Amino acid sequence: MRPRVVCGIAAAVALFATACGSGGGGSASITAQPVPAAGYPVTVADCAGKETTITKAPTRIVTSNAASLEMLLQLGAGDRVIGTGFPPGKGTLPSALAEQGAKVPVLGDKAVPKEKLLGSGADLYVDTFGAMPMMGGGATGPSEAEFAAAGIQHVYLLSTACAGTPKAAKAPRTDLAGTEDDIRRLGAVTGTAARAEELVTGMEKRIGEVRTALAGVPEDERPSYFVFDFDAGTKQPVAVCGRQVANAVITQAGARNVFADCDADFKPGSWExxxxxxxDWIQLSVRNRGSEEATRKAYDDAEAFLRSFPATQGLKAVQEGRFVRIGSEVTTIAGVRNADAVRQIAATVHPDLVKNGQ
Known part of the structure; x- marks a missing residue:
């Protein structure tokens, strides 16, 4: 896989704010709870179309990072997660999930080491991105033969795992169907399909309300929008491209991603x-720092940079103070909270049409 920026949005999608900050987690084991027996077998595919058949509900799950961990927590299957890589940093999980998420043992502050993953006793590994050698997990993860020998079935979140591959759709992602499919797929795999439908229904309701509110705004009158990944550093901006889930979030919120036409998920850019x-608008995209005060300071620092940097201080958005303060975690990582990000962005860029929280 191509190199990625290590401390910013491109890192946040792999670590949900921990490779560049402090990790959370605990060491106590989590007791597996009774799981459903109905609804199996379930067959799911990877990015290349290779199928895996799950014959019974998994009881010992390892997640590659906090993105897939949060999805399992949202589905009500968190009590079956026995370990994770790239653990959630303090403050990154929703408050209702934070306590349970903090109890999940950390098998790797970055990627889970191959030997530890194979020896974890897991029966399912949920992989958010697949092999990412630039993210500190070693050159390669286990082969499919090694997973099979260890009794671990390997499934992916396709909306993120496939985004940077040749198999990804070439057209920009303009809706959250891929994220919703991942929720449904993981719900089927874990026997929580009913809960998955509840989550998807809630997402569609929130997004549908925004879509209805913005129905009268022509495409060419929707404001242009740039995601500024402050945590990636300021020497070279990172373009959030059309394949990235953030492009769908921005589009559904009634804005136009200025880098939607680059055929990738992320791409190094230039200030030029x-x-x-x-x-028209700039998202100050920072990771949650673990406290409201520290996170607010990160937003302030990002804004101060744009106001003082010679290349950006003359930009329309900077001159008019059109900044959107919303975290990397809910815009660039597929999950239930993408729908909340849609509403928050829409309420900021279309305040007369969309009211946040209503």
Whole structure:
């Protein structure tokens, strides 16, 4: 896989805010609870179309990072998670899930080491991105033969695992169908399909309300929008491209991602590119720092940079103070909270049409 920026959005999608900050977690084992027996077998495919058949509900699950961990927590299967890599940093999980998430043993502050994963006793490994050698997990993870020999079935979140591969759709992602499919797929795999439908229904309701509110706004009148990944560093901006889930979030929120036309999920950019786009709005995208005060300071620092940096201080959005303060975690990582991000962005860029929290 291509190299990725290690401390920013491109890292946040792999670590949900921990490779560049402090990790959370505990060491106590989690007792597996009774799981459903109906609804099996379930067959799911990877990015290349290779199928895996799950014959019974998994009881000992390892997740590759906090993105897939949060999805399992939302589905009510968190009590079956026995370990994770890239653990959630303090403050990154919703408050209702934070206590349970903190109890999940950390098998790796970054990627779970191959030997530890194979020896974990897991019967299912939920992989958010697949092999990512640049993220500190070693050159390769276990082969499918090694997973099979250890009795571990291997499934992916396709909305993120496939985004940077040749198999990904070439057109920009403009809706959250892929995220919703991942929730349903993981619900089927874990025997929590009914809960998955509840989550998807809730997402569609929130997004549908925004879509209805913005129905009268023509496409060419929707504001242009740039995601500024402050945590990636300021020497070179990272373009959030059309294949990334954030493009769908931005589109559903009634804005136009200025880098939607680059055929990738992320791509190194230049400040000259940003200046040429001259966006109407800029998202100050930072990781949750673990406290409201620290996170607010990170937003303040990001804004201060744009106001003082010669290349950006003349941008329309900077001159008019059009900044959107919303975290990396809910915009660039597939999950239930993408729907909340849609509403928050829409309420900021279309305040007369969309009211946040209503």
């Amino acid at each position: 590119d940003v200046v040429a786009k001259n966006p």
